[in-house]
Amino acid sequence: MEKFDFSKLENRTNTMSAKWDKRKEIFNNENVLPLWVADSDWQTAPAVKESLLKRAEEGIFGYSFADQSVEEAVLNWLQKRFNLEIKKDWLIFDTGVVPAINFTLKTICKEDDAVIIQPPVYRPFFLAVKNNNCQLIKNELINKDGYYQMDLNDLENQIETAKAQGKNVRAMIFCSPHNPVGRVWEKSELLKLLRLLKKEDIYLLSDEIHSDLVYPGIKHQPVLKLLLAGEEFKEYRQKVISYMAASKTFNIAGLHTSYTIIESKELRAAYNAAKDGFGTGNSPFGLIGLKTAYNKGEEWLQAQLKYLKGNYDFLKEFLAAEIPQMKLIKAEGTYLAWLDCSQLGFETDAELIEFMNQKAEVGLNPGRWFGDAGSMYMRLNLACPRQRLEKGLTRIKNAVENL
Numbered sequence: 469m470e471k472f473d474f475s476k477l478e479n480r481t482n483t484m485s486a487k488w489d490k491r492k493e494i495f496n497n498e499n500v501l502p503l504w505v506a507d508s509d510w511q512t513a514p515a516v517k518e519s520l521l522k523r524a525e526e527g528i529f530g531y532s533f534a535d536q537s538v539e540e541a542v543l544n545w546l547q548k549r550f551n552l553e554i555k556k557d558w559l560i561f562d563t564g565v566v567p568a569i570n571f572t573l574k575t576i577c578k579e580d581d582a583v584i585i586q587p588p589v590y591r592p593f594f595l596a597v598k599n600n601n602c603q604l605i606k607n608e609l610i611n612k613d614g615y616y617q618m619d620l621n622d623l624e625n626q627i628e629t630a631k632a633q634g635k636n637v638r639a640m641i642f643c644s645p646h647n648p649v650g651r652v653w654e655k656s657e658l659l660k661l662l663r664l665l666k667k668e669d670i671y672l673l674s675d676e677i678h679s680d681l682v683y684p685g686i687k688h689q690p691v692l693k694l695l696l697a698g699e700e701f702k703e704y705r706q707k708v709i710s711y712m713a714a715s716k717t718f719n720i721a722g723l724h725t726s727y728t729i730i731e732s733k734e735l736r737a738a739y740n741a742a743k744d745g746f747g748t749g750n751s752p753f754g755l756i757g758l759k760t761a762y763n764k765g766e767e768w769l770q771a772q773l774k775y776l777k778g779n780y781d782f783l784k785e786f787l788a789a790e791i792p793q794m795k796l797i798k799a800e801g802t803y804l805a806w807l808d809c810s811q812l813g814f815e816t817d818a819e820l821i822e823f824m825n826q827k828a829e830v831g832l833n834p835g836r837w838f839g840d841a842g843s844m845y846m847r848l849n850l851a852c853p854r855q856r857l858e859k860g861l862t863r864i865k866n867a868v869e870n871l
């Protein structure tokens with residue numbers, strides 16, 4: 469018996485779970501097996517649960533803030549996992565990465581400034597640009613034989629073209645590791661990107677919420693770590709904002725806590741000013757969850773990563789043997805699987821979605837949710853007991869056979 473059990477079939481219905489209890493509303497079918505939104509179907513680390521129970525026992529839940537013990541937990545975690553040394557003053561605690569990205573654009577952009585993203589990508593990036601009345605530049609990733617890459621030539625061309633048109637290309641929202649394509653960017657790719665952004669003087673908003681979720685043997689490189697090495701990026705670092713959280717890693721996304729790292733004192737002050745009045749205080753549960761996860765969750769995380777890799781390998785083998793028309797994109801991290809469904813024979817995304825929701829009865833994220841570049845793809849969340857994953861895949865297989 470393993471110390472941590474990721475195979476237990478937890479019942480999440482009637483728990484106000486967005487993943488399970490909104491099936492009728494989202495998929496128009498309450499019987500779908502939900503393999504969509506990025507949270508996991510298992511309990512958080514036992515130490516985290518225990519600390520939350522203990523805090524609940526106190527019975528007082530007033531306004532809270534991240535004290536030194538939370539800051540130290542974050543600094544130690546970044547040191548231990550990524551060999552990344554930052555100062556505690558650089559930390560700002562937020563209620564989530566999505567609001568933090570929105571506040572950052574609010575801080576640095578004026579109306580009509582251009583902001584770059586790399587579709588197919590997490591939909592709230594598109595929305596953050598729109599919310600701030602900015603223009604979108606889409607530097608699409610390229611699927612090269614089932615493995616995605618950045619197209620930096622296209623990026624440079626688009627920046628130059630936009631500038632020639634008089635646009636102010638202000639920022640890029642970067643996803644690292646990348647949701648949904650599962651890339652954990654390599655140091656050499658990151659350095660090329662950083663040099664280009666530095667040359668063009670463009671702010672970098674680096675969403676690293678999935679940084680702990682990498683498969684064995686793969687290493688996540690926080691952009692900040694590369695920027696802090698040597699003198700090359702000393703000035704450019706002042707234009708870089710990183711976002712991290714324990715939320716995906718430890719399945720505590722509902723506790724709404726993340727942290728934003730900003731080295732520049734001026735930018736930090738401007739960011740805090742942009743947040744002022746929006747009621748962005750943290751919940752005591754979120755702060756305690758984060759602190760305990762980082763102080764006591766390492767062993768659980770290692771076990772989880774091993775289980776996730778097992779699920780990824782299972783999915784890969786299942787598709788190759790049973791549904792070869794569906795192609796799994798090679799992933800190095802996140803617990804999300806990006807599936808190329810273009811060979812299933814559907815003419816439109818609407819047909820593909822209808823098939824998954826009503827015929828196969830599985831709830832996946834349609835690729836189009838990640839932009840037009842996601843057309844004819846589906847995203848599947850692997851963070852569930854293998855038995856549940858197998859059930860979902862068997863449903864798809866049977867439905868494909870009946871096509």
Ligand SMILES: Cc1ncc(COP(=O)(O)O)c(C=O)c1O
Nearest residue numbers: 506564565566567590647677726
């Ligand atoms: C890349 C990325 N950023 C941000 C989030 C959500 O962050 P939060 O819940 O902290 O706002 C997700 C959730 O799936 C994500 O995949």
